[in-house]
Amino acid sequence: MDPATLIGIALAFIIVVVVNVMEGGNPMAMILIPPMLLVFGGTLVICLAGGTMGDAKLAMQGMVKAFTSPAPSAAQLVPELVTLADKARREGLLALEDYVADLDDPFLVKALTMAIDGTDPEELRDILEAEVHAKKAETKQAAKFWTAAGGYAPTIGIVGTVMGLIHVLEQLAQPEKLGHLIAGAFVATLWGVLSANALFLPLGARITRLGELEVAQMELVIEGVGALQAGSNPRLVAQRLRSLLPASQREEEAA
Template sequence: MKDLANAVGIGAALGVIMLANILEGGSPASLFLLPPMLLVFGGTLCVAVAGGTMSDARNAVTSVRTALFGKVASSADVVPVIVSLSDAARREGMLALEGRVADIDDPFLVKGVTLAVDGVDPDELRDILEAELHAKKAVDKHSAKFFTDAGGYAPTIGIVGTVMSLVHVLENLADPGALGHSIAAAFLATLWGVLSANVLWLPIAARLKRLSELECTRMEIVIEGVAAVQAGANPRVVAQKLKSLLPVQEQVGEAA
């Protein structure tokens, strides 16, 4: 099931900001000026790309959808599957698991069980699975870093835009009637810089980090579960061990 916390939170925050602007007598349309928005969003994304590699930038683009509409990985769901595999392995042997792989919808667990059935050495099997876990952590870390960097750059880019606009204001002091509008427009760049950092970029980065934590916890449970199955551990012991590795909120759900 998709978790829309990020999309709902960002949308609600923007709605609250617009509502506050209206209650203060402002017009939402006055905030949407193309030059300051182009400078802040375009400049922020460009310098964020400059701080990494093109591969990082491509991964960041695809990770936006994950942040906004991604599923939250439940570690608790995989526990009964591993326990049933443990029970089958003790009763019928490891080769009996070969026919059960097709019914597993977790690719990482399928990979671990397949390697175990193929007779891969337990230490080597753990090394293979942990290497994949570390690789995932590295990819997720760089995706989140892209948006963390953008959140750091945006306010400064906004200040740059404000200074540029104020320079133009000072160049046109001969027209006092236009000064108020020009100064107000100048500060929009700072507004969008601070707003985009704290309402868009940083929340997306935090969301990606959280999803990565949950997915990596699930992978760690799979690694321990496959190792226990391969060792022929008692299914009850396997269940208790894996449940102890669950996040606290999922342990409470299991207890309930």
């Protein structure tokens, strides 16, 4: 698990609470169920209205993944692919059948299985690249849901504030209640802006980033299996795969 998202979001809310206390406020004054229900509930159902049930399911899966999944690293696959290339060059592709069951990456397992079955290299590349395209589309849609939520939430918060101010105007005959009511009215705006910038938009960005890392890993597998099918020298395979890695991941792979 990569805790960056959990740490970042938690710290953002903690900082807001700490600053509120430093300014003499009461954090419990921000915990009002009606404005929170309006902002969070209203934002999510509006996002649902802008897509399909399948989109919402992808978004929920993306949210769970954002908080719980480790960040994929293509560098970790390089030694594995080089070892497989060496084995295939010395003993042939069929010799890799015994190794497939021990692999953890489902995409690599699929690619190797198809290569062992004798799939034409060009056809295999087309099939695998189609999966990469599907992964990009899936990631884009999941991230879009939360990015849209980040756009809707502040406006929903303003709607809540307007509703609260209407209630304030209804109580003008009781001046002693006005301060409390006005403060409560602005809680909706607070939650709208805070949820957008400290939760929804970071979630969208995290899902996008995880998708980019997964795609990079899949593209590395395509290149590695292609070289493996061609019977390339393992040293050349290693150099080719390392050239596809960002500088930081090359250092990680070397280490």
